Amino acid sequence: MAEDWAIDVRKYAPDADDAVIAGIVRYCGIALRTRDASLVSFSDKAETDRVRDGFCRKKLALTEPDEVVDAAIARVGERMAGDPTKNRVTVYYLLAEAFGKLGLFGAASAAVAEPVVAPAAAPVMAPAMATVAAMPAAAMAAPALAVPAAPADNRSDTGFMLTVLGTLGAIIVGAAIVSSLATGRSDDVPTLPSAPPVAVAAPVVAPAPAAPAAPAIPDGAGVIAAEVEGKPMVSVYFDTAKTDIAPDFVTATASVKAYLAANPSARAAVSGYNDPTGDAAFNAELSKNRAQAVKAALVASGVPDASIDLVKPADTTDSTTDMANARRVDIVVTGG
Template sequence: MAEDWLADVRKYVADADETVVAAIVKYLGIALRNRDSSLVSFSDKKETDRVRENFLKKKLGLTDDDATLDAAIAGVGERMKEDRTKNRVTVYYLLARHFGLLNIFGGVAGAAGAAGAAAGLAAAGAAGGDADKDEEETAPVAPLAAAGLGAGAAAGGAASGSPAAASPTAVPPPSAAPAAPPPPASTAPQAVYSSGDDDEKAGGGMGWLGWLLLALILAALLFFGLRYCSKQEAAVAPATDEAAVSETVAPADSAATPTTTAAIPEGAGVVAADREGKPMLTVYFDTGKSEVSNDLSTAAAAVKTYLDANPAATLAVSGYNDPTGNAAANAELSKNRARSVKAALEKLGFAPERVVLEKPAETTTSGTDNSAARRVEVTVKG
């Protein structure tokens, strides 16, 4: 799907960093190939929860409480409410900029954006919950207070010299007291330094204040340095493996769970793993669909190598579905998905007699994310 992601981001941030946008596009990977998964539905609580858990917590490494993170997501949704297509790339750019963490994607560390986020979140209430999309019930999201993203945008504009610097919503620098404790993570070092400078001029002869200011700045720099390092170590996977947005765990059923954990794509995709020392494939599908992702040709290489080295081995192909919708239709869909995978494997050179359709005891998988339930498992037998 051809899409000018940078142009879409620049509808909201005129000087958006092209390098950062490209890094976010690479992070999202195959999620952008599917129209549905390339957009964010702010009325779907499961979707916004996924953004909070997988992007804000896992990728950005944020440790704020859920209410604070939900408020930031709701604020982006409120800002984009007039946009019919809420592109996931734009949403993630605005969230990373809001928390001053564009540097994770190769941008400049956003201290001004972090200061705006702190002021906005202090005035914002927690976002309201949404009904589950699978039950087709939606409720409006409580928008983040206008001070939230507006203040962050104004602070970011002041740092870049854009017209937003003159906006009345810009956050004024806090005044520092001589005995003030080190600033919290959301306070920008630049704001602390500016306030201390004013006190130095007004205090006349209080030379010790300069040393106190220097100590505070050094403490803040040390804090941000340690936090940045911890975020790098906490990254879920390298950029080349971040093929999807969702990193939810595999189904709870131990008989259907691979021994190695891999990211589950939203919609169609293929994940290669090992089970009991043998290669296996898990092919995921879009809702209600049985078309096999083109990723199968690459992912199946290890399975082909194993079969070539073990002439007696065969492949068992088993289809599954999520619990939503009509049970009879779901059962037929599971069967069609398994048949589609068998046909695709045969096109890749697998001998038909070595690819066997095997109906599992339970084709419907519940108690897990629906994207993980819509799958076909290809396992080695013998």
């Protein structure tokens, strides 16, 4: 079907994620290719039970009591009450949103956090600094100025002046050394290297698993099997103007046979379609013949004839999809 599912979903969820919508469409698969299967009837308890047990329980993995899940389904039905076509994709989106399960269908993965850098370790004070800090105040004081006595005769004496200057220089240098040790500014005081920053990697959040891609429509004879609300559904495709059934039919319809055997009240509805090209009368007959061929093949595989219904669609010409998809017969299990 060529409907734009995103437009319908956004009538109820304006900020709906395109990736999630696409994931739900892939999950529904061939169920969206027939009008009846693509819609949800909230007035049919059997169908809402299938939504609960098939979609909510199996796909969303909900463990809440039935009454909680049923109430959520009912609320979705109330929101869509004014819409004559309650599309399955929209119903599933709203349910997944209500239970916080949109990530199952391919929502954008969580961003990876930046590495956390631990602060650098504080520099370790050198032993010399610790020694200076422990020195008594008296030891930290500058030494008293001891100037040699001048000669008694007060005569100018070069040797005397040199002695005085040397003494003053030694005192000044010593005071500077003591001061630098006390304040920790000496370039000669060894220090231990600081520890380098340590990068602590944050945990990486894995992206949600992508929903499986829908199988490709065969360009000619072929069979595609799927499950809708816990029930098997099979689409049988044909070559142009042909009624020949693909050889893998028995294998693909084994799930239908098993379900009908396990659920005696269930039935297989068989409906034939054709593409819009060619003569309308010929196409109508072709659709009927294809449906009859599929029914005969089901009976030949062991499905009781009494469990199969030939259901003529309101319009056998499917002009809403591509040509290959239009040339098909759908087997839809009902009841049970």
